[in-house]
Amino acid sequence: MAVTAFHISVPDDVLDDLRARLHRTLFTTASDSTFWAAGVDPGYLRELVAYWADGFDWRKAEAALNAFPHYRAEVAGRQVHFVHLRGRRTEGGPEPLPVVLTHGWPSSFVEMLRVAPLLTEPDDPADAFDVIIPSLPGFLFSELPQGVFTRRGVAEIWHSLMTETLGYRRFGAFGGDIGGGVTQWLGALYPGEVAGVHTTSAVLTTDFSERPATAEEQAYLDGLAEYDVRDQGYSEIMWSRPDTIAAALMDSPAGLVAWIIDKYRDWSDCAGDLETRWDKDTILTVATLYWATGSIGSSFRQYYDYPHNRPVPTITVPAAITLSNEPAYANLPRSLPERVCADLRHWSTPGRGGHFMAHEEPEQVADELRTFFRPLRTEG
Template sequence: MHMEILPFTIAVPDAIIDDLHTRLTNTRWPEAELVDDWSQGAPLAYVQEVCEYWANGYDWRTRETALNRFDQFTTEIDGLDLHFIHQRSPHANATPLLLSHGWPGSIVEFHKVIEPLTDPTRFGGDAADAFHVVAPSLPGYGFSAKPTETGWGIDRIAGAFATLMSRLGYDKYVAQGGDWGAGITTALGALDPTHCQAIHVTLAMGARPKLDKELTPEMHHALERLQFYRDWDSGYSKQQATRPQTVGYGLVDSPSAQAAWIIEKFWAWTDNDGHPEDVLDRDEMLDNIMLYWINGNGASSARLYWESFGKGTRHVVTIPSGFAVFPKEISPPIREWVADSYTDIVRWQRYDKGGHFAAFEVPEVFVAEIRSMFRRYRPGF
């Protein structure tokens, strides 16, 4: 068994950057949409604008250097090289915190929260709220290796992440996640309760709505969001869950396709005023897209849907759990609907601003929420 932990620095070869620029320049574009909004997908003019900037304005080397301010490593777990950020706090008795991203996210989602989480006193906070942050790239995402066999679903990833925390010397830890990260975090809470002391999530897509009593306004809102997702917003998931290989050809070959595939979700799932750049700047969106493009992860990231949709275990989490509810989440969680699966909910906080990518969109809110949730679970627990 290979248990070595190796330092890792993001260093993308010039040839990959040159090839990217060539492909962007030679993009074969479709005709424009026949509507004046995003209802047929990411608008041609905007995708062209982003890709022109990607080719001629975006400076990957500067962005690469910024991402390398975090301490990064790789280690082999269950036959797969796992890439992860491990940013230790300078403060004594910091709480080990595992952050899990999802699709179409990456470790880039956490670039605005890692420093205030690890070193709160630099940002006007209290040293007692410090965390040692561990943020892995999911298998088949970013700089983690791509699985070469089937079976890498949510539970196996959760097992790998539990092993990672143990290998880093954290006998006890807390965990947080959104999107697939919420599923992984939930699995950790159910499968590793001896070591995982508490969890926090922002999404519970597996919860079954209970419609046997009068619905609250929050329930109506969640059902409306869920119905819209099913009718108009979930085509990507059906494709990735049924034919990830097929969609992978276009995503891995065409940077404009990969960009549009992800940017559309930044438009759909952030709390914006009609445009994704109301919430996220163009550079950070491209940072995230680059982590899919560099290693050609269009198919490997999509396979997580094939591995997980309808195939996972419905877990019951008995350790302390917390929820942050954001209005523009795909379907905001409802306490009564998740209580059967999370039997010890110790925090339920509703916000009036924010969407699917909480750490990315509202980092100050996210940091405050994490501190509040896990303040009671300091080392020694």
């Protein structure tokens, strides 16, 4: 399982074609006079596309990304891309604790880059982490898995990456969204190697046959179902007809970035103002990565294969939740994740930082990770 250094380098002809397509973009008109009420505001999209075509400096963004150490390795027969940052080491001091940070959709490794240096270079060297940030299978520079895409399957790949490829004996895990499911599967499957699991969202058991939902839990589940009716249009097409929508997004960079920022605005803790959390350069860095790798369609695989996922079994390793401040998790009772996590040691509701918390509130996430994992460094 050889590890090779990796350098991001988008060919000039790809960028030239992208710019030409952006200049030819056709825009729709708003279906509702209320700003963003019917999806991405056409006026904002026009402004963003114009900047992407004639203002955004991809080569500057590419150089900033390449300042991080990137690698690829063959794991389970497929290429996995990851960033690997070594934590500060002091003579006679403890070794940094390895931690794997897993993003979700429509995200990327970029989500974790703001928090990574805070983890590798803390004020107290005893709190240092080695940080590993893989790209999910089918996202950007990581190949789709062999067979179906499940959270459990990704956890198995990550375990192999961490223990066999990188040689870590013990490690922690953090993530949200898909990454939260992968993180919890790591804890459920590998209690001998996983020191603890920390998520910003809760994976809920769907089996209430032995212990019916309490009134508080049912009220939350009913509210979540109501929210999903308003929010789930994007997922309905991606799990039922992913190739249809992918055909449009693979051909239109404007459509691609619209599809992404629709969820960035909805799920971020931005009070409706997208750029308080995602400036244009960061948005377009992510969009250009998706465009240049042609991976928006393959990123949908985890939706199409979603029915193959099973409820996460009981997690016995120490667990932590720093709850995302987004509508899907409003009023989530602690008792629901406690049905899955037998040892929920850390429960935090800071009230800031949404679906992409590591990007939105990196200092908060770094502090929460240090606090949770500090006593676990010497356990096991």
